Amino acid sequence: MNPDILRERQNATFDIEKLTNILDGGAERTNRRREIREVLVLNDPDFDYGTPTSLPTMILKLREYGISDPVEINWYKSMYWGTGREALGLHYVMFLPTLYTQCDSEQFNKWVPLIIGTYAQTEMGHGTHLRGLETTATFDPATQEFVMHSPTVTSIKWWPGGRNPLFLPLIFLSIPLSASLFDLFLSGFALPTCSGIVIGDIGPKFGFDAVDNGYLKLEHVRIPRENMLMKYAQVKPDGSYVKPLSSKLTYGTMVFIRSLIVGNAGIVLSQCCTIAIRYSAVRHQSEIRAGEAEPQILDYQTQQHKLFPLLATAYAFLFAGQYMIDTYNRISGDINQGDLSEMPELHALSAGLKAFTTWTANTGIEVCRMSCGGHGYSRSSALPDIYVEFTPSCTYEGENTVMMLQTARFLMKSYRQVQAGQQLSGAVSYLNKVHHRVMAPQAVSSQLDLNLNTLVDLYEIRAAMLVELAAQSIQQESARGKCQEDSWNNSTIDLVRASDAHCHYMVLKMFRDKVDQIEDPGVHSVMSTLAHLYAIHGMGNFTGDFLQAGVLTGAQVPSVSKCLKGLLAEVRPSAVLLVDAFDHHDKMLNSVLGRHDGNVYEAMFEWARSSPLNRTEVHESFHKHLKPLQAKL
Ligand SMILES: CC/C=C\C/C=C\C/C=C\C/C=C\C/C=C\CCCC(=O)SCCNC(=O)CCNC(=O)[C@H](O)C(C)(C)COP(=O)(O)OP(=O)(O)OC[C@H]1O[C@@H](n2cnc3c(N)ncnc32)[C@H](O)[C@@H]1OP(=O)(O)O
Numbered sequence: 228m229n230p231d232i233l234r235e236r237q238n239a240t241f242d243i244e245k246l247t248n249i250l251d252g253g254a255e256r257t258n259r260r261r262e263i264r265e266v267l268v269l270n271d272p273d274f275d276y277g278t279p280t281s282l283p284t285m286i287l288k289l290r291e292y293g294i295s296d297p298v299e300i301n302w303y304k305s306m307y308w309g310t311g312r313e314a315l316g317l318h319y320v321m322f323l324p325t326l327y328t329q330c331d332s333e334q335f336n337k338w339v340p341l342i343i344g345t346y347a348q349t350e351m352g353h354g355t356h357l358r359g360l361e362t363t364a365t366f367d368p369a370t371q372e373f374v375m376h377s378p379t380v381t382s383i384k385w386w387p388g389g390r391n392p393l394f395l396p397l398i399f400l401s402i403p404l405s406a407s408l409f410d411l412f413l414s415g416f417a418l419p420t421c422s423g424i425v426i427g428d429i430g431p432k433f434g435f436d437a438v439d440n441g442y443l444k445l446e447h448v449r450i451p452r453e454n455m456l457m458k459y460a461q462v463k464p465d466g467s468y469v470k471p472l473s474s475k476l477t478y479g480t481m482v483f484i485r486s487l488i489v490g491n492a493g494i495v496l497s498q499c500c501t502i503a504i505r506y507s508a509v510r511h512q513s514e515i516r517a518g519e520a521e522p523q524i525l526d527y528q529t530q531q532h533k534l535f536p537l538l539a540t541a542y543a544f545l546f547a548g549q550y551m552i553d554t555y556n557r558i559s560g561d562i563n564q565g566d567l568s569e570m571p572e573l574h575a576l577s578a579g580l581k582a583f584t585t586w587t588a589n590t591g592i593e594v595c596r597m598s599c600g601g602h603g604y605s606r607s608s609a610l611p612d613i614y615v616e617f618t619p620s621c622t623y624e625g626e627n628t629v630m631m632l633q634t635a636r637f638l639m640k641s642y643r644q645v646q647a648g649q650q651l652s653g654a655v656s657y658l659n660k661v662h663h664r665v666m667a668p669q670a671v672s673s674q675l676d677l678n679l680n681t682l683v684d685l686y687e688i689r690a691a692m693l694v695e696l697a698a699q700s701i702q703q704e705s706a707r708g709k710c711q712e713d714s715w716n717n718s719t720i721d722l723v724r725a726s727d728a729h730c731h732y733m734v735l736k737m738f739r740d741k742v743d744q745i746e747d748p749g750v751h752s753v754m755s756t757l758a759h760l761y762a763i764h765g766m767g768n769f770t771g772d773f774l775q776a777g778v779l780t781g782a783q784v785p786s787v788s789k790c791l792k793g794l795l796a797e798v799r800p801s802a803v804l805l806v807d808a809f810d811h812h813d814k815m816l817n818s819v820l821g822r823h824d825g826n827v828y829e830a831m832f833e834w835a836r837s838s839p840l841n842r843t844e845v846h847e848s849f850h851k852h853l854k855p856l857q858a859k860l
């Protein structure tokens with residue numbers, strides 16, 4: 228083991244295993260995750276790491292082991308595929324959940340065990356604006372069929388992931404907007420079972436290469452009436468349409484994925500922090516004091532300033548992901564029982580947190596890559612691949628700006644309810660105080676009150692202020708004679724800013740609540756330091772907001788920076804131990820820089836030598852192209 232990394236792991240001030248257990252949701256979950264990893268994957272002789280040929284093996288093994296819990300499926304898949312996406316991601320995270328939530332019992336029993344599918348909602352002309360989708364589904368009572376048709380080039384379904392042209396049923400969203408299972412192909416490797424279908428691949432992408440994103444054009448294709456998912460809405464044999472309790476129930480799968488993406492952003496950021504911080508512990512470069520040995524780059528304050536707030540953010544998002552999934556499960560259970568009262572809040576929370584966490588993680592991955600210098604740019608670091616695979620999450624499953632505006636819609640509605648004298652509950656209850664809160668700065672002393680509860684209060688006041696400013700902007704636009712829609716559009720910068728602040732407050736609050744639950748003194752202490760760092764770093768980034776909210780004075784601003792530097796120094800001794808607690812296996816991380824043993828250089832040389840470009844002393848291109856050219860010169 229590299230001596231630097233060995234030294235970093237001595238004198239731990241907290242029990243790493245206990246922190247890993249907290250991240251997993253308990254010791255039993257940690258044991259189960261490791262059992263899946265060590266026994267069912269790494270020690271499986273059939274395990275052919277991450278190669279496409281192992282995809283069928285993976286599916287059959289999942290069935291053989293009876294792994295059906297979505298999180299356990301993800302644990303298994305992430306060991307198989309490391310940090311990359313794989314072709315069946317969409318089947319597991321969108322197609323199956325849609326069947327689970329939108330099929331009636333007969334349909335569920337008929338389809339779920341048998342098929343692999345995709346989710347074809349987006350069209351070339353519309354991805355965000357679902358009410359603008361053009362594909363039609365016209366019911367023909369004479370034949371009891373839907374006639375599916377793509378009337379325009381912009382109505383061609385575009386992007387369905389993992390849609391191999393040989394087989395795949397699809398979940399299809401069409402007008403009238405109702406999810407209908409559109410069984411286009413026989414399972415297995417049959418060609419299209421009926422004419423009128425034009426399918427193909429949309430071509431090379433920025434990344435996401437393991438997933439074949441396709442296109443699908445339909446020309447009056449007929450499917451049985453029974454292929455409409457009938458749990459919430461039905462078309463009867465006589466053609467009459469039974470409406471769902473809410474037209475937004477059809478959007479349920481997207482809410483589910485958005486909820487998952489929140490925790491996934493934390494996982495991805497934790498992977499990148501593991502790589503960058505372990506590498507920064509073994510990389511020596513330049514000098515701090517003339518004549519002394521080159522220091523670990525982790526001892527540069529700027530390197531700590533790059534990485535430690537991201538480390539704190541990774542923990543914050545992992546805890547936010549736990550909260551999000553628990554909230555999703557609770558409210559979707561109520562929805563299943565017909566209680567839709569909290570559906571708007573679930574939508575607003577999942578939409579906002581999905582955007583907030585993916586935007587932040589997306590930027591953070593690049594900071595981690597650049598903090599590793601040239602070696603971060605090498606594919607051996609895994610950081611370029613992680614970035615390329617993660618960055619579309621800011622676009623798919625709800626483009627982030629649009630998602631923030633959905634959350635803003637809920638915030639404005641809540642604000643208007645407070646103005647009308649209503650008492651709010653839930654995540655926006657802080658708005659009840661928006662008119663009565665004295666936005667007085669803390670004590671005028673130049674010292675910041677570092678109590679975590681106080682910091683949460685400051686973020687709450689900041690969010691309330693920005694919600695009020697956005698509402699006032701809309702009111703001012705209306706007062707200028709603008710219609711409601713134009714008033715809204717002319718305030719969308721403020722609205723996104725308000726949603727961002729609301730999510731920032733929510734994430735810090737969840738982090739504080741999780742720290743409060745930690746009983747182990749050592750773990751509590753180090754997590755409390757990270758929560759403080761997360762809060763203070765945010766105050767440094769948005770100082771203007773806190774000044775504008777009147778909760779920070781000009782005299783206190785230098786304290787923010789001073790406090791930040793102190794917290795960075797406080798985290799330094801535990802940095803490697805804090806990434807060890809994420810418990811990312813080398814095989815899954817697949818990063819030369821992030822190896823648990825820290826033996827980076829030897830591994831990098833081996834990795835480079837294994838390149839196909841080094842298979843021969845002289846590359847064949849010399850003989851094929853250069854040598855003939857030289858002969859002519
Ligand atoms: C199981 C595996 C475990 C782990 C996996 C790990 C992690 C997962 C990580 C990654 C995923 C892996 C692989 C996936 C890879 C790629 C997948 C990508 C797939 C896709 O992209 S599928 C397509 C996604 N498309 C979208 O998201 C479309 C976005 N657009 C919309 O959602 C809507 O158009 C809209 C919300 C923007 C607007 O809808 P609308 O016009 O109908 O509504 P209005 O704006 O007019 O509002 C009216 C009213 O409705 C309320 N509303 C809107 N949406 C919802 C909702 N979903 N739920 C509840 N309520 C909703 C809105 O609030 C308004 O209410 P109000 O009271 O009137 O204000």
Ligand SMILES: Cc1cc2nc3c(=O)[nH]c(=O)nc-3n(C[C@H](O)[C@H](O)[C@H](O)COP(=O)(O)OP(=O)(O)OC[C@H]3O[C@@H](n4cnc5c(N)ncnc54)[C@H](O)[C@@H]3O)c2cc1C
Nearest residue numbers: 346347348349353354355386387388619622623624626628
């Ligand atoms: C890797 C990847 C995989 C995908 N997989 C699938 C899949 O399996 N199935 C599927 O159905 N789809 C899939 N998609 C499509 C994806 O869901 C859409 O791209 C996404 O919903 C965004 O819609 P759009 O492309 O129409 O962008 P647009 O909405 O056209 O966005 C373009 C710009 O317009 C802005 N904009 C749009 N509306 C508003 C508004 N109301 N207010 C302010 N600004 C606005 C956006 O903020 C953005 O800046 C995938 C996409 C990617 C990148």
